[in-house]
Every structure is written in C-alpha cells, then in structure tokens.
Amino acid sequence: MENITKQLEGALAATRDINQVDSDKKQLVLQDLADALLKNVEAILLENEKDVQLVDINDPKRDRLILNEDRIQALAKSVLDVAQLPDPSGQLLSKRILENGLLLEKKAVPLGVVAVIYESRPNVTIDVAALCLRSGNVCLLRGGTDAFHTNSVLIEIIQQVLLKNQLNPNIVQLLPTDRKFVQELLTATKYVDIIIPRGSQSLIDFVRAHAKVPVIETGAGVCHTYVEQSATIDKAIAIVANAKISRPSVCNALDTVLLDEQIADSFLHGIIIPFQKAQVEIFADEKSYVILEQLKYPYLQKADDADFGREFLDLKCSIKVLDGLDNALRHIATYSSRHSECIVSNDAEKLERFMNAVDAAAVYANASTRFTDGGEFGLGAEIGISTQKLHARGPFALEKLVTEKWYVTGNGQIR
Template sequence: MEYIQQFELARESSKQMHNLSAELVNKVLTDLAEEIVKQTVEILKANQLDLNNMDHSDPKYDRLLLNPDRVAAIAADIRNVATLKSPLGEVLENKVMENGLDISKIRVPLGVIGVIYEARPNVTLDVFALCLKTGNVAILKGGKDADETNRALLSIIHSVLAENKVDLGVVTLLPADRKATEELLSARAYVDVIIPRGSQGLIDFVRENSKVPVIETGAGIVHTYFDISGDLEKGKAILFNAKTRRVSVCNSLDCLLIHRERLNDLAMLVAPMAGKDVQLYADPAAFEALKGLYPEGLLHQAGPEDFGTEFLDYKLAIKTVSELDEALRHIASFSSRHSEAIIAEDDQKQTLFLNAVDAAAVYVNASTSFTDGGQFGMGAEIGISTQKLHARGPMGLSELTSYKWIVRGNGQVR
C-alpha cells in the first residue's frame, strides 16, 4: 500500500476512536496481554531471527533481546494500562462567565501519533496500549534490527483487534527502511506529532528533518554527584544499581562526579562494579585514587570524549570536582536533561541541587534507574521526554492528550 493511503487510513481511523467504549478498549488490552503470553514461543522465534543479525557486543543487543520474563513483564504492563483510568474527558478547568457562558477545558486525544524507534520491540506493544487507551491512532516505524519481532507483535495485535471488531487502522507498522521514515516525517496533513525513541543520532535526524511537530525522547547522558556529605553505603548501592541494573537503557549512569575530599572513598564506592567488569574512565585525580585498588585492565585515563557520552555499556566516566557549584557547571555543560542525581546528607546541598539542575527527573539519594513510567506509577510509557514543551519526563496516558475548550451558551452574542 502507498504511504499516503496508509496515512489516510490512519487519519480516518482516528475520527472513529471516540466510538470505542472504555469497556471495549480495556477488553482489547486484556485480551492482548493474554495472547502475548500465549504466543511467547512464536514471539521469541521471531526475536531470535533479529538477534541472529546483531553482534552480541552491540549495546542495542540487550534492548532487542526478549525472553519469557520480559514478554511476561510487557504483558503485565498492558494489563496495568487496562486498569488505569483514561484521562479523556477530564475537566481541567471550568468557569461560568458574567455573560452566562459555561467554559470548560477538557482532555482530548492528540490524534495520529507517529513513533520512530530502533531495536526496542517492547515499544510496539507499549505504544499501541497507551495510544488505544487515550483514543489515539499509532503509526509505528521500527528499525530493521527488530523488524521480524515487530511484525510478529503487530500480527498478534491485529488478530486481537479483529476478534473484538475494532478497526485495524488504529495501528500501522511501516516498512523498516529510510524511505518510510522520510514519508512519515513529511506527513503533516495526516500525522499530529512524531515521537522518536532511540539514539541521539536518530533524535537529531527526526528533529532536523520533520515537518510534523516532534516530542524528543530517549537520549540520556546521566550524572550522579557524590558530595562531601554523601553516605558511603548509600552511595555504593545507588551507583552500582544506576550503572549496572541495565546498561542499555537511557536512565543508566554515565558519569560519576565526586567531591575531591571524598577521593579516599572512591575505591570503595566503585568496588562492586568490578564484579560486573565495568570499565572506568577516570580523570587524573580519580585515576590516582583508584590505581592499585581497582582491576588494572578495567581502569583507564579519561579523555575529553568520555564526558558527555551516553555509553549504553559497562563503562563509566569519573570526574573530580572541588565543590557542588563545579559539579553543577559540569552537569549543565554535558547533561541531556534526562536524569541527574546527588548523593548527600546536607539538606542545603540537596535543595540547591534540586533547584539548580535542569533535567526531567532530579534525584536525591536514589538511583536514576527509577526514571520509568511504571516506576512513577504511570503504567507503561511511550518514552522519556527531555524537552519542556507539552510533556517532560516519563510520558504516560495524560501526556498523550491535548485539550480543547467546550463553550456552552444560551443565545449569547458578542
């Protein structure tokens, strides 16, 4: 089918979304979750075809990888979305004017949402579930690395939609080629917003070439500052979790900033990471503090290119600072405004950090691994917005809505 025809069908489908009852939407999602679990073997077969074409050392490999536990977790997220209250129709503001006009501001769907993503097959299901729940139509453009998996998942989605007599046009998967991306970015007459999920390169390309409004998500250059007042045991646990829980995701730690007066504790802070073979790229002061105390093959002198890098791997940069203000300046220079953290017991330092850092999520004494829609109680997420217009941070149901004004009168004229 020609791209324009697909976009036209998506637009037509969006006009019918208001006819879907909340009960039917929830049934579709519940049925889908059950079918995903039932089809685990077939999903994993398709996923293996994709995995066979990717180098195991590629940081995207872990994002692409599905296993029974991950499939079950995705299904659980879909069930969770079904239980959440839809934001549609929520009255954000209501007032009656002196002339008797009754004016309300209510939540409505964005319309047709295009999502461009790389080797993240879970996005196919997350986006569909969130869009259906919020009355939006989804046009998906996955990467070639996950195409077999994405198509297997779309087939399951379409089968569930057909069983429930819901228009299949509510979700479309475009071919995994550059032409499809170019067409989607130019579909201003049919698509209301584009959301890219993936590398900084993908996000930059979409932002620079799209004729459709863009919400940027995904890229995370994440810092944690260990203050002079930081608690050593808290720091060890937080840093280890933030770096090693899952290195291929955007909330994983990329750079540790440490106060110069705490360099004697640095070896103990990062000791657990040696068990995960984390490569450390340390500035001169940190390198000297770690020399002989961290495995030699895992310790390197940092270069300028190691700061401001999203590693998506078992790698961590370390920067020594003399004061909190220096840490703040470093973060301001290199942050992608995703997630930033401070480990400190000093209340004033905590407050200054929270107020000064410009990021979607700012933490005190906690791992940046929590930047996630599910962890924030939002159900699944469509991405982590790193911009300020419309949405910021994890994008759940309410972030996939806009609003309109409803004005009720009784013959008033101006």
C-alpha cells in the same frame, strides 16, 4: 506501493472511530488482545524465528529480537496492566461559567494520530498499541526491518481483535520499513499529530533533523552523581554502584561521578570494591587518577575531555574531583543532557540548592538515578523518557497521550 498516503488517510479517518469508544469497551479490547497473544504463541514464534535467523548469532540485537513463550506471556501481562490504568482521555480539566454566561470547559482528548519509529524490540509494537488504544489514539508503527515478520504477525493479531470488536482496523497500523517512506511520515503534518523516535541517538537525531510533525524527544541520558563533602560515604558508594552497575545499557544509568576533594580519597577507596567486581572501566581526571593508581585499580584510564558529557551505555564511567557545589553545578550545566542528576549529601541547604538549580527532567537527593522510569514513578508503561521541556518531561506515559480541547457552550453570546 509508492507512498504511504493511503495509510495516513486511513489513520486520520480512524481517529473518529476510536474517539467514540468508551473506556470500558477499550478495556475489553485490551483483554481480548492479551488473550489473542496467548492463543497465537506458535504463530508468533514461527514468524519471529524468520527474523531471528537473519541476524548474526553474535549480534547483540539478536537477543532484543528474540521472543519465546515467557516473553509473549510478559507481553500479554503488560497489555492487561495498561488496561487497568485510568483512561486519560475525556477527563474534565477545568470548568467555569464566564461573566457573559458562557460555559467554558477544558477537557483532555486523545492526541489523534501517534507515530512511533523504533528499532528491533518487538515489545514496543505491543506496548505502544496498548497505550494508544487505552487513551483513544490511532497509532502508526514504523518498526525496524529486522523485526518485520514478528511485527507483521503482531499487527495482524491486533487488527483481528479490532475487527472482532467491530472497530476500524486502521486504528493500529504497521508502516512499511523502506527508508523512503520515513520522510513522508516525518512531514505528514496534515495527518500525524506527534512522532516519537525510540531507539539509538542516531535515530533520534535523524528524526529531529527532518521532522515537521511535532516530535517528543526521548533522548540520551548523560547522568551525573555528585558526592558532596558532607555525604555518608557508604550511602554514596551504594548509590553510585547501583546507578552504574545495575543496568548499564539504559539511559538512567550513571555516566560521571563528581567528587568533592575532601571525600575523594575515602569514596574512591570504597567504590573500587563493587567497581572492580563488575569490571567497571574508569576514565579518571588527574586527581582521581593519582588515587586510583595508588590503589592499583586495574580498569583505569586517563579521562580526556570527551569522556565528560559522554553517555557510556556500558560498564564504564568518568570521575572528576572538584571543589564545592558551585563547581559541580557548573560542570553539570555544561555536560548534562538534562535527564537525571543526583546529589549525595547531608547538608540540607546544599541539597535544596542543587535540586532547584539543576535543569533536568529528574533531580535526585540521596537516591540512585536508576529510578527515572514510568513504572517506578507509578505512571505505568512508558513510551520513553522525554528530555525536552514541552508537553512531557521525564517518563512519557499514558497520562500524556492526550491534548486539551476547549468546549464553549452559549445561548447566543457575541463579543
């Protein structure tokens, strides 16, 4: 195959088929899919093993790639969860009769063709297919080479379920992993309505740089927690420790602590207990370095400029001591990636100023940034956390897999 044009054409044609399927039928298809996953555990594990064997045993992506019976059951469960979410397509968003008698309705309709480019996790294949099916979208899945066998068998199972339900199998398609086809996908404005890159920063940057199709950027999270001088120190310590330690590899994990000078000493005395236990490496600015050195904190380095605005994705963080809310706001405006930002304070006026002034998808008062997540926000499974401002901001979940369409009904009106 020299190009993916046939697959793109098939996807566009399939939008008309999935568009005619009602909400109940889509729920049934998803229930069938959950069943089919459970019935095909052996076949899936067999193909998965082929992928896993090709990855070095010490490579961290090996764990992300591995499926086992528990994980397949979890996949089936997540498909059933998506089936229970309300279908966002078809909803009437507004309705008015204009003075000239025209009936003007705005309805939510599926986006059309949704393409997702992702790396080794095979659960993305099932999550995206389920979300797109629920909302009436066609999806094009471009998974990583590492997961090729696993993704192939998963797509085969999905397409069998579609066929069994008399639906066009092109509603869910796997694209070939060869790099040369990515360029065709990224510029296929005639066929593809939206591209979502899901994975490393370098993948996202590549897509942003080359895409002509609109992109939803699910970007990096450089997340700050600012401990303001009026903060309850124990609460601040619990929030910072949770935001850093509970799952350091994800985008809503803490990267930088900003400390008001007045409470720096007492905060640092407390935070080193959970941090030392978890072996958190601290990149400290001058003032915090002096304190932490006196406290003999073992995992200590002097921060340089590059340690601010850095997404660590690891048990590492930077700390800066500063003077007051305005300086904290200035630091965040300079270094934030506009994902999730937090203030810990008991001063109502400062809380309000911080929440309004910080430009981010999610702003927090006195809670861990780790809550920025579709499931935690009650939106269900998410395709990613959008750090851009158009269409979707924050968790990009089922409810945003639609666009609007204006229906204008008249009886001969002219202008």
